[in-house]
Amino acid sequence: MRFSYFLLRRLLYTILVLFGLSVLIFIIARTLPGDPARLALGPFASKEQIENLRHTMGMDKPLPLQYWMYITGIFRGDFGLSFQTRRNVALDIAHYLPATVELVLMSIVWVLILGVPLGVMAARYKDRWPDNLVRVIAFVGVAIPPFVVGLILQLVFSYLLGVIPTTGRLGLMTSPPVRHTGLLILDSLIDGNFSALGDALLHIILPSFAIAMTGIGQIARLTRGSMSDVASQDYIEASRGFGIPNRIVAFKYMLKPAFIPPLTILGLTFASELSNAFLVETVFAWPGMAKYGIRAILRKDFNAVMGVVLIIGLAFVAVNLIVDILAGYVDPRIRKRQEEE
Secondary structure, rough: HHHHHHHHHHHHHHHHHHHHHHHHHHHHHHHHOOOHHHHOOOOOOOHHHHHHHHHOOOOOOOHHHHHHHHHHHHHHHHHHEEOOOEHHHHHHHHHHHHHHHHHHHHHHHHHHHHHHHHHHHHHHHOOHHHHHHHHHHHHHHHHHHHHHHHHHHHHHHHOOOOOOOOOOOOOOOOOOOOOOOOOOHHHHHHOOHHHHHHHHHHHHHHHHHHHHHHHHHHHHHHHHHHHHHOOHHHHHHHHHOOOOOOOHHHHHHHHHOOOOOHOOOOOOOOHHHHHHHHHHHOOOOOOOOOHHHHHHHOOHHHHHHHHHHHHHHHHHHHHHHHHHHHHHHHOOHHHHHHHOO
């Protein structure tokens, strides 16, 4: 029961954080210089047209009333009208978000299949050449911005080698699958369209890897440090004393308790990559939230800007909550401590 109270308390914190974020971004969007109505209608719009649009959008009302109208609309699924598309922002997000989510999910796959094994290898061969190599990879991954990695990957694999496409989600000659979820890979599997599946996987390799480089470096370093700490525990020495192979000791007895810090960073990596994907999507002409969000910022389309920011904020707090639950599941000591709070 106490763990249920913990979850309820964290859920209330999540709601408060989202409320504070919505107030902050609303105030910023409404107080920035420039008239969104004029930007939306263009320089040749008459004063009457601008005033009519401001009235339609509720921009002629006091700020507290505007916020109340906006926040109550969100609970009805109405994020307001976008100046640039003339559609509800919720529809725009539903159209663009799946492409970004698919890209970030693929980057998490890279982090798991590369970052964790590299950290384990560095811990097993501590202070030897594999450890030094992993340190260099981790440093490079954290130090170089993802969009620079993307440009390097484009230069090598597209311009020099010509083996991997670098723009878009599908080739021009590939028939896209029927849209079920907006995730091309999943939709291709649902339809059994293996031609589109192969093309979608080929197109997502480079942008997802560019985004994943930072996460790979972070997870590798944290896994190495955590496993090095666990390696000094008595039960690890006892396992080795019983003749259990080092590979089994590393992955079965050391990795699970050592995976708590990497698990926390892994969750935050997913949320942060939703925002970090903006520049990478621009470099690879990926039709996700970046294109929509950047245009919204440049045109001061505050409903669209608020929608994008709230979605990213929701991802952060939701992933934090999920990480707390998973950490308690992986390590019973954490769950017991949460129950005692």
